[in-house]
Amino acid sequence: MNPNIANQMEEHLANAHILLVDDNPKNLQTLAVMLSEKGYRIGMAQSGSQALKAVELSPPDLILLDIMMPIMDGFEVCRMLKSSVETQKIPVIFLTALADAEDVIRGLDNGAVDYITKPFNISEVVARVRTQLQLKFSAEMLEQKSTEQKELLRILCHDLANTVGVVKTYLSYAKHKPEIYLKRGDTMRLAVGNALETIELVRKLRALGEEKIKLALEPVHLQTCIRDSLTILQEQFSTKNITPIVHVNDEASILADKVSFVNSVLNNILTNAIKFSFPDSQIIIDAEKDNDSIIIKIRDFGIGMPCHLLDKIFDISQITSRQGTNGEVGTGFGMPLMKKFINAYGGTVEVSSWEKVNSEEEHGTEVKLILKDASNSPYSDVFEKIGTKYPSHVEIPTIESPAK
Ligand SMILES: Nc1ncnc2c1ncn2[C@@H]1O[C@H](COP(=O)(O)OP(=O)(O)OP(=O)(O)O)[C@@H](O)[C@H]1O
Numbered sequence: 220m221n222p223n224i225a226n227q228m229e230e231h232l233a234n235a236h237i238l239l240v241d242d243n244p245k246n247l248q249t250l251a252v253m254l255s256e257k258g259y260r261i262g263m264a265q266s267g268s269q270a271l272k273a274v275e276l277s278p279p280d281l282i283l284l285d286i287m288m289p290i291m292d293g294f295e296v297c298r299m300l301k302s303s304v305e306t307q308k309i310p311v312i313f314l315t316a317l318a319d320a321e322d323v324i325r326g327l328d329n330g331a332v333d334y335i336t337k338p339f340n341i342s343e344v345v346a347r348v349r350t351q352l353q354l355k356f357s358a359e360m361l362e363q364k365s366t367e368q369k370e371l372l373r374i375l376c377h378d379l380a381n382t383v384g385v386v387k388t389y390l391s392y393a394k395h396k397p398e399i400y401l402k403r404g405d406t407m408r409l410a411v412g413n414a415l416e417t418i419e420l421v422r423k424l425r426a427l428g429e430e431k432i433k434l435a436l437e438p439v440h441l442q443t444c445i446r447d448s449l450t451i452l453q454e455q456f457s458t459k460n461i462t463p464i465v466h467v468n469d470e471a472s473i474l475a476d477k478v479s480f481v482n483s484v485l486n487n488i489l490t491n492a493i494k495f496s497f498p499d500s501q502i503i504i505d506a507e508k509d510n511d512s513i514i515i516k517i518r519d520f521g522i523g524m525p526c527h528l529l530d531k532i533f534d535i536s537q538i539t540s541r542q543g544t545n546g547e548v549g550t551g552f553g554m555p556l557m558k559k560f561i562n563a564y565g566g567t568v569e570v571s572s573w574e575k576v577n578s579e580e581e582h583g584t585e586v587k588l589i590l591k592d593a594s595n596s597p598y599s600d601v602f603e604k605i606g607t608k609y610p611s612h613v614e615i616p617t618i619e620s621p622a623k
Pocket residue numbers: 377487491492495519521522523524528532539540541542548549550551552553554555583584
């Protein structure tokens with residue numbers, strides 16, 4: 220086993236919580252002594268109903284469940300645990316008398332993972348408990364790994380679409396208007412550069428292997444990021460004749476990772492803002508300092524969102540995707556991905572929305588990002604050296620700047 224995974228497993232085992240259920244206090248006592256000596260945290264219940272309450276209060280990692288109990292027997296308790304989504308994954312080991320082969324079969328049919336015979340044999344109890352805990356934690360770690368891999372894949376598939384799309388669009392124009400290479404060459408280079416950086420970011424995150432996704436955070440110059448994003452999305456803005464208005468102080472820097480902030484945060488919020496805006500409108504981006512934070516607001520004047528949709532936009536398992544005002548389609552992954560990165564920067568995101576169907580005057584959506592201010596961070600010297608100025612030759616849409 221990979222040493223990293225083995226360590227994680229030992230850590231899980233050391234913190235494992237086991238619930239013992241038996242109406243006979245002597246049995247409880249014997250098992251509790253055996254297992255607490257191995258370092259497990261032990262909970263005890265003397266009846267089926269007590270056991271269900273204990274599980275609700277603090278779900279254990281494993282349950283050792285006696286079959287023969289008055290009022291509610293072990294089969295009934297197990298059946299109830301397995302019928303609820305919250306408790307069905309908790310493994311149950313039945314406690315049974317040696318002779319009861321039928322009980323063993325019935326127990327396994329009811330969803331138990333194993334059985335232990337009475338009178339208890341210490342090494343058997345310890346071995347069976349450890350095996351079931353290892354199986355449970357392996358399954359959880361695999362699930363976690365698979366979720367992380369899916370997220371990396373989503374970043375690649377979803378957030379490359381904007382940058383690669385830009386190049387595709389300009390290349391298709393170039394067939395008839397070769398001069399586009401001169402006019403939009405820088406934009407194409409920026410888009411391809413960002414696409415490659417996104418691939419590199421995913422490779423780095425992937426290389427972190429067994430550890431949880433962590434980003435190397437550094438001060439990131441806000442105006443540069445906004446300009447990069449507006450440049451990449453220039454074509455989308457002009458297709459709908461939408462004007463971005465930017466009020467962001469040139470001094471403002473946030474603590475983030477630049478590649479994901481441009482490609483997964485700003486690009487996703489702005490593509491949504493464009494998608495759900497009406498032609499000939501504006502999108503306003505402003506930033507203000509608030510104690511140790513910088514609050515960035517991105518406001519569009521589009522169709523807005525109903526409350527029931529607003530409540531779900533960060534939930535990847537819910538369908539939230541709608542067509543844009545020009546019939547644009549999406550996948551519904553943009554907002555959850557964006558929030559994931561904001562959380563990784565130690566920031567928060569709030570979304571407010573006013574539906575056009577409810578008010579003709581006041582409608583649209585505002586995404587508010589609250590991020591750590593890095594303008595005066597101890598890294599700012601280093602930051603100056605690596606360069607914070609956006610390339611002046613990049614042609615960008617109308618920008619009112621700076622203000623505040
Ligand atoms: N600015 C906005 N105005 C109105 N609705 C929005 C806005 N931003 C998001 N939404 C709603 O939230 C949904 C989810 O947004 P999200 O970015 O996660 O996915 P998407 O835009 O549908 O797909 P994709 O990002 O893959 O193109 C949108 O489809 C839309 O219904």
